[in-house]
Amino acid sequence: MNPDHILSVRDLKTRFLMDEGTAKAVDGVSFDVSPGQVVGIVGESGCGKSVTIKSILGIVQKPGEVVGGEILFRQRGNGAAAAEMVDLAKLDGRGKEMRAIRGSDIALIPQEPMAALSPVHTIGNQLVEAVRLHQDVSKRRAEELAIERMTEVGVPNPAERMSMYSWELSGGLRQRVMIAMALSCSPRLLIADEPTTAIDVTTQAQVLRLLRGLQQNHGMAIIFITHDLGVIAQVADYVVVMYLGRVMETGPVDDIFHNPQHPYTRALLESIPSVHALSREPLPTIEGSIPHPFNRPAGCPFAPRCVAAMPGKCDRRTPKPTQLNGGQSVSCFLHNDAAEED
Amino acid sequence: MPVDEPPETKQTLLEVNGLSKYFPIKKGVLRKILGQVRAVDDVSFAIYEGETLGLVGESGCGKTTTARCIMRAMDPTAGEIMFRKASGDMVDIAALPEREMRPLRREIQMIFQDPYGSLNPRMNILDILGESLLVIGGMTDREERSERVAELLRLVGLRPEYMQRFPHAFSGGQRQRIVIARALALNPRLVVADEPVSALDVSVQAQVLNLMLKLQQELNLTYLFVAHDLSVVKHICDRVVVMYVGKIVEVAPTQALYEKPKHPYTAALMSAVPVADPRQRAAMTPLEGDVPSPANPPSGCYFHPRCPYAVDICSQQQPALEEGAPGHFVRCHRAAELSLSGIGDLDRPQTVASASSSDAGVGPIG
Ligand SMILES: Nc1ncnc2c1ncn2[C@@H]1O[C@H](COP(=O)(O)OP(=O)(O)OP(=O)(O)O)[C@@H](O)[C@H]1O
Ligand SMILES: Nc1ncnc2c1ncn2[C@@H]1O[C@H](COP(=O)(O)OP(=O)(O)OP(=O)(O)O)[C@@H](O)[C@H]1O
Ligand code: SF4
Ligand SMILES: [Mg+2]
Ligand SMILES: [Mg+2]
Numbered sequence: 001m002n003p004d005h006i007l008s009v010r011d012l013k014t015r016f017l018m019d020e021g022t023a024k025a026v027d028g029v030s031f032d033v034s035p036g037q038v039v040g041i042v043g044e045s046g047c048g049k050s051v052t053i054k055s056i057l058g059i060v061q062k063p064g065e066v067v068g069g070e071i072l073f074r075q076r077g078n079g080a081a082a083a084e085m086v087d088l089a090k091l092d093g094r095g096k097e098m099r100a101i102r103g104s105d106i107a108l109i110p111q112e113p114m115a116a117l118s119p120v121h122t123i124g125n126q127l128v129e130a131v132r133l134h135q136d137v138s139k140r141r142a143e144e145l146a147i148e149r150m151t152e153v154g155v156p157n158p159a160e161r162m163s164m165y166s167w168e169l170s171g172g173l174r175q176r177v178m179i180a181m182a183l184s185c186s187p188r189l190l191i192a193d194e195p196t197t198a199i200d201v202t203t204q205a206q207v208l209r210l211l212r213g214l215q216q217n218h219g220m221a222i223i224f225i226t227h228d229l230g231v232i233a234q235v236a237d238y239v240v241v242m243y244l245g246r247v248m249e250t251g252p253v254d255d256i257f258h259n260p261q262h263p264y265t266r267a268l269l270e271s272i273p274s275v276h277a278l279s280r281e282p283l284p285t286i287e288g289s290i291p292h293p294f295n296r297p298a299g300c301p302f303a304p305r306c307v308a309a310m311p312g313k314c315d316r317r318t319p320k321p322t323q324l325n326g327g328q329s330v331s332c333f334l335h336n337d338a339a340e341e342d
Numbered sequence: 343m344p345v346d347e348p349p350e351t352k353q354t355l356l357e358v359n360g361l362s363k364y365f366p367i368k369k370g371v372l373r374k375i376l377g378q379v380r381a382v383d384d385v386s387f388a389i390y391e392g393e394t395l396g397l398v399g400e401s402g403c404g405k406t407t408t409a410r411c412i413m414r415a416m417d418p419t420a421g422e423i424m425f426r427k428a429s430g431d432m433v434d435i436a437a438l439p440e441r442e443m444r445p446l447r448r449e450i451q452m453i454f455q456d457p458y459g460s461l462n463p464r465m466n467i468l469d470i471l472g473e474s475l476l477v478i479g480g481m482t483d484r485e486e487r488s489e490r491v492a493e494l495l496r497l498v499g500l501r502p503e504y505m506q507r508f509p510h511a512f513s514g515g516q517r518q519r520i521v522i523a524r525a526l527a528l529n530p531r532l533v534v535a536d537e538p539v540s541a542l543d544v545s546v547q548a549q550v551l552n553l554m555l556k557l558q559q560e561l562n563l564t565y566l567f568v569a570h571d572l573s574v575v576k577h578i579c580d581r582v583v584v585m586y587v588g589k590i591v592e593v594a595p596t597q598a599l600y601e602k603p604k605h606p607y608t609a610a611l612m613s614a615v616p617v618a619d620p621r622q623r624a625a626m627t628p629l630e631g632d633v634p635s636p637a638n639p640p641s642g643c644y645f646h647p648r649c650p651y652a653v654d655i656c657s658q659q660q661p662a663l664e665e666g667a668p669g670h671f672v673r674c675h676r677a678a679e680l681s682l683s684g685i686g687d688l689d690r691p692q693t694v695a696s697a698s699s700s701d702a703g704v705g706p707i708g
Contacts, residue, residue, distance in 0.1 A: 044543040044544060044545060045514075045543050170632045170633075171401075172632055173632070200400040200401050200570070200633070201400065201570070201572075201611060201614040201615060201616075202400065202610060202611065202614045202628055202629045202633075203632070204614065204616070205613075205614035205616075205628035205629070206628045206629070206630075208616070209628055227543070227544065228616065229544070229618045230573075230615065230616030230617055230618045231616045232618075233616065233617065233618045233619055233620045233622075233623075234616045234617070234620070234623055236620075253620040254620050254621065257618065257619055257620050257621075258621070267545065268544060268545060269618070271544055271545055271547070271548035272544055272547075272548070272573070272618055273548070273551065273573045273574050273576065273577035273578075274573060274618065275572065275573045275576050275600065275612075275615060275617070275685045279576060279577055279578070279579075279596060279597075280555060280577070280578065282552045282555065282556075283548040283551060283552055283577070284548070285545070285548040285549045285552060286545040286548075286549075289513035289514075289515050289516065289546060290513065290543065290545075290546075
């Protein structure tokens, strides 16, 4: 593992075994996260974004199972001693070790804050509990810390809100409370699964600014999941583009948006209406639709919809990720003939 | 293209005057009425024949309620909804009894947001599309219906053979095409589309938007396009209505609105749109606070608690919707003196008068 990385996902494979067939939800995903970096994972519905992060957190539910690959995570080192590395893929998701990592090193902001917060306990109780789970402090001190966190994430009148319930808060405030909760353990890696999808644009702008500010102040790494290319462009340093369980392209955010190399990335960027584009002109589109996970095409998953597909090649063999100059990597036969063996 | 024509030369298809829809807030066993949710509050606008009018605003501002009143899926609390019949006469459909409304129903059709929820999973496509042909269109001949369904499927880019299939066999984008085909079955003149692409993936959204543009040209349709995605609205609409807490705050031709919005809320909405270009990272000075509840709106201008330009009068008097430039209506006390930035213009908003000392301290807040 590269000493610069806090997380290194290598050839991760997660499947769902069902009566109708096997869904290869995540099928050979690799990417790295450096400390303090914001990595954006972008892709359309069902491409495996949530399953990827559930695999990292060890919370994939049956009938799903991690069946291959490594998830190398660098744990907090003691003083000058070299930080220890663990393969999260080898840990029992419900075991003590994984639970400790989930609570103190890696935190999650889930997509549905309403579902993640308890409706019968006050915001304050839930925050205090979260603080005391990670820090051996008195109840009073935990309350102070909880109020500090709420202030930090911009909840107005935090002391008053402590006695409120999640359903009494607006969507934006609820999301801020979720962020305060995730921060209560001072994680080194924060994972946010579509944290702004359910909220309005003006609130989204507030939350994105907040996350950016927190990232700078705490120096933590963030994995940010979204299907919104606009959001990715605004927050990510590094981008992972997924399609049907596989990584199509990765690279620094500027390269992905200004020098995309994979036909899927290009087509995706062209198909979004831009506020700067001419109105009422037909948009370039991607033909067809995303295949059903049980009906995955052979070869490159994008081949049936790709304008550059080479018959006899792209529909037979699966291209390998190829490192390009400047940190970009692309899985496409236009760039390299090397295929993966099955 | 209607964009460049002065409004006078255009024929009005629908005119909404002072439309309001209040929902009572009830409590207790006696269902005592404690107050009103003013979901739509004194809204007026017109839709011209052949144009696409966008209706935008954040969650809960009253877009769907407005659309449902126009469809007469609910009865308005007050106001007129004048609709031009095929004969050329205008009728007020706000108060029309259902018996007289029925023949007009075929002329106003709706496309819903959710392509999953709006198709009956137990009916095949032939029956789904044939239902309104039979019930409202009175097309009793099965053969004739199936021919019309085949024609409709071809129109929206689906194979006619698909008519025997059930909704679950289609992808989200294909289902939305079926929903569009159903809306077009009776040759409507006005199509009300409530967030028609919001639930679709990006790569499929472009297909459906292109289809809607193509159909509009081929069939001379008029659209009321409800959405919250400002990029999509810019792409497809000729004019745009912006709502905030049940009221219209701005109406303008698309180009004018995006280049030079005149209401501080519109400008704030635009600056919040995440632009898909990392070289244009927004200055990120988002609006503070939340959208107020329509059950308990603030005094004066509903936007004043969040408005960076608010002055004393803003909390005391509600501004009227006034025509600042031809076809450009704004509800703001300071509309004439403010010079706000639209999208693509990343300069911080500034007031024209900010150089003058009398205006000190009124500039944008962080
Ligand atoms: N509980 C489950 N049972 C069966 N299959 C599942 C389950 N969860 C996920 N999958 C499969 O895994 C694939 C990837 O799902 P995932 O939730 O990771 O997608 P996603 O990229 O997060 O999509 P979205 O943008 O819609 O959230 C899906 O296509 C689905 O087939
Ligand atoms: N049947 C109802 N009873 C009571 N209140 C309602 C009802 N329908 C809507 N409302 C309220 O009216 C307001 C406007 O709702 P509406 O659905 O029109 O908003 P919208 O602009 O379509 O929002 P969204 O973008 O979330 O779809 C909201 O405050 C909503 O809670
Ligand atoms: S009326 Fe006042 S508060 Fe309302 S938008 Fe205009 S300046 Fe802002
Ligand atoms: Mg997901
Ligand atoms: Mg709505």
